[in-house]
Amino acid sequence: MDHGSDPDRRVTTRRISFEASLAALPRHFAADGDLVTSHVIAALSSVFPDGEDFFVRSVRHYRDRLDDPVLSRQVAGFIGQESMHGREHRALNARLAELGYPTLQGERLTRWGLALRSRLLPPISNLAATAALEHVTATLAELLLSDPEARRLCGHQGITDLFLWHALEESEHKAVAFDVYRAVGGGERLRILTMRLMTLAFVVGTALQVAASLLLDPATYRRGNLRASLRRFLASPFVQPAVRARLRAYNRRGFHPDDVDASALTARWRDELFGDGGTLRDLLVTASGRGEGT
Numbered sequence: 001m002d003h004g005s006d007p008d009r010r011v012t013t014r015r016i017s018f019e020a021s022l023a024a025l026p027r028h029f030a031a032d033g034d035l036v037t038s039h040v041i042a043a044l045s046s047v048f049p050d051g052e053d054f055f056v057r058s059v060r061h062y063r064d065r066l067d068d069p070v071l072s073r074q075v076a077g078f079i080g081q082e083s084m085h086g087r088e089h090r091a092l093n094a095r096l097a098e099l100g101y102p103t104l105q106g107e108r109l110t111r112w113g114l115a116l117r118s119r120l121l122p123p124i125s126n127l128a129a130t131a132a133l134e135h136v137t138a139t140l141a142e143l144l145l146s147d148p149e150a151r152r153l154c155g156h157q158g159i160t161d162l163f164l165w166h167a168l169e170e171s172e173h174k175a176v177a178f179d180v181y182r183a184v185g186g187g188e189r190l191r192i193l194t195m196r197l198m199t200l201a202f203v204v205g206t207a208l209q210v211a212a213s214l215l216l217d218p219a220t221y222r223r224g225n226l227r228a229s230l231r232r233f234l235a236s237p238f239v240q241p242a243v244r245a246r247l248r249a250y251n252r253r254g255f256h257p258d259d260v261d262a263s264a265l266t267a268r269w270r271d272e273l274f275g276d277g278g279t280l281r282d283l284l285v286t287a288s289g290r291g292e293g294t
C-alpha cells in the first residue's frame with residue numbers, strides 16, 4: 001500500500017510562548033495535585049527537547065534527496081514545529097527544575113544517549129527510530145486530543161495548553177518522518193524491528209526517569225501517597241490496552257500513519273486553539289512562520 005505524501009496535509013510552524021502561563025506553576029500541577037501524573041508529565045517533557053533535536057537531525061540528513069516538492073515543504077514545517085516544541089519544553093523543564101524535578105539531568109541523559117546512537121548507527125536507522133518515536137508521540141497526542149479525561153489529568157492550565165499545542169502539531173506532522181523514510185528507500189524489516197526496540201527503550205527510559213524523579217520528591221514518602229497515586233495512574237487512559245494496540249499497529253507490514261485518519265480531529269483543535277477566538281491565539285508570537293503557510 002503506497003500512500004505517498006498527502007498534499008492536503010498542513011504542517012504549520014506556529015511561533016508561540018507559554019512562559020508567562022507557567023510562571024506560577026505549583027509543584028504538583030497535575031489534576032487533584034496527583035503525584036505520579038505530575039512526575040510522568042515532567043519526565044516526558046525532560047526527554048522531548050533532545051529527542052526532537054534528534055528527529056530534526058535524522059530527517060534533515062535526507063532533505064536533499066527528496067524530489068517530491070510537497071514532502072519537502074512538509075519537512076520544512078516538521079523541522080519548524082519540532083524546533084519550537086524543543087524550545088518551549090526546555091523553558092518548561094527549567095521551570096520544573098526550579099520546582100525540584102530532575103528535568104535537566106533527564107535532558108542531558110537523553111542528549112548523551114541519542115548522540116551515542118547517532119554515532120554508532122547508520123542514518124537510515126536513526127530515521128527509522130524517528131519514524132517509530134513519531135508514532136509513539138502521535139498515539140499519545142491523539143489520545144490527548146480525543147479523550148477529555150486525558151486532558152483533565154494534565155491539571156494546570158499552562159501545562160494543558162502547552163501539551164495541547166504540542167499534541168495538535170504531532171498529529172499534523174505524524175506521517176512526515178515516515179514518508180521521508182519510505183521516500184529514501186527505508187525497508188519494512190528495519191522499520192518494524194526499530195519500532196520494537198524503540199518502544200522498549202521509550203517505556204524503560206521514561207519509567208526510570210519517573211522513578212528517579214519520584215525518589216527526589218518528599219511527597220513520595222508521605223504514607224499511602226505513592227500507592228494511591230500509582231493506582232490512579234494505572235487506571236488512566238494513558239496505560240489502557242487501546243493505547244498498546246495502537247502502538248502495535250505500527251508493526252504490521254504496509255502500515256501507514258494515516259491509516260488512523262485524524263484530519264477531523266486536527267481541524268477541530270486547529271480551530272479551538274488558533275481559529276478566530278481560539279484559546280491560544282494570544283500566545284502566538286506571529287501567526288505564520290517558516291513552515292508551510294495555512
Ligand SMILES: [Fe+2]
Nearest residue numbers: 052082085170
Ligand atoms: Fe514535537
Ligand SMILES: [Fe+2]
Nearest residue numbers: 082134137170
Ligand atoms: Fe513530532
